[in-house]
Amino acid sequence: MDGFDKKILAELQLDGRLTVTELAERVGLSLSPCHRRLKALEQSGAIQGYRAQLDPLALGFNFSALVFVTMRDGNQKSVARFEAAIVDIHQIIEAKRLFGDPDYMLNVVVEDLEAFQKLYDDKLSALPGVQRLTSTLVMKGVVQNRELPL
Numbered sequence: 001m002d003g004f005d006k007k008i009l010a011e012l013q014l015d016g017r018l019t020v021t022e023l024a025e026r027v028g029l030s031l032s033p034c035h036r037r038l039k040a041l042e043q044s045g046a047i048q049g050y051r052a053q054l055d056p057l058a059l060g061f062n063f064s065a066l067v068f069v070t071m072r073d074g075n076q077k078s079v080a081r082f083e084a085a086i087v088d089i090h091q092i093i094e095a096k097r098l099f100g101d102p103d104y105m106l107n108v109v110v111e112d113l114e115a116f117q118k119l120y121d122d123k124l125s126a127l128p129g130v131q132r133l134t135s136t137l138v139m140k141g142v143v144q145n146r147e148l149p150l
Contacts, residue, residue, distance in 0.1 A: 001046070004029060006150045008037055009046065013147035016050045053145055061109040063116050064138035067124060069104035070131045078129035085127050091119055102134065 007027040011018060018026070024034035041047045056064070071078060079097075086095050086106065094107035106124075110116045124133055 004033075005037055005041060005046075008034070008041060010147070010150045012047065012050075013150075056109050060111055063110050063112050064141075065108045065110075065116055066136045066138060067106040067108055067120075068102040068134040068136070069106065069127070070101060070134075071103045071129050072131040073129060074103065081128040082130070089119075089123050102132075 004027055008023060011023055011026050020035050020038060021031060023038065024031050027034065029037070038047075056062075069082075071082065082104075083095075083097075086092050086104075091108050091110050092106050093109055096105045097103065098105055108116065108119065108124075110119055120133070120135070124130075
């Protein structure tokens with residue numbers, strides 16, 4: 001990956017809706033080389049996709065929590081069952097497996113406190129292999145969706 005590839009990626013992080021013509025102008029390449037590089041970046045997996053960034057508050061998701069999960073057992077089968085189960089809970093917008101304790105961090109968005117309590121009681125507490133759940137309410141987002149430092 002050279003400087004032009006990094007420029008392409010940086011521009012697309014800022015605006016994923018750029019046309020190839022606009023992108024080529026911004027990075028200082030002609031259309032064909034820019035298009036070839038873009039396709040190569042997509043095929044290599046450096047670009048995983050394109051999507052709109054949505055505002056959770058504008059869509060009624062007024063409550064956000066981080067849920068820390070400590071597993072009862074860290075064996076491969078327990079981990080696989082847990083990870084398969086959280087994929088089906090659409091209020092979990094991000095899940096990370098961690099080193100140490102706790103084992104996972106889940107970023108959850110819901111409409112309000114009542115919806116969080118219902119999700120917690122009905123789904124999160126019933127996840128397979130969980131020993132303990134600890135929740136922290138999010139006061140506000142400070143740094144979100146930051147571009148990678150290219």
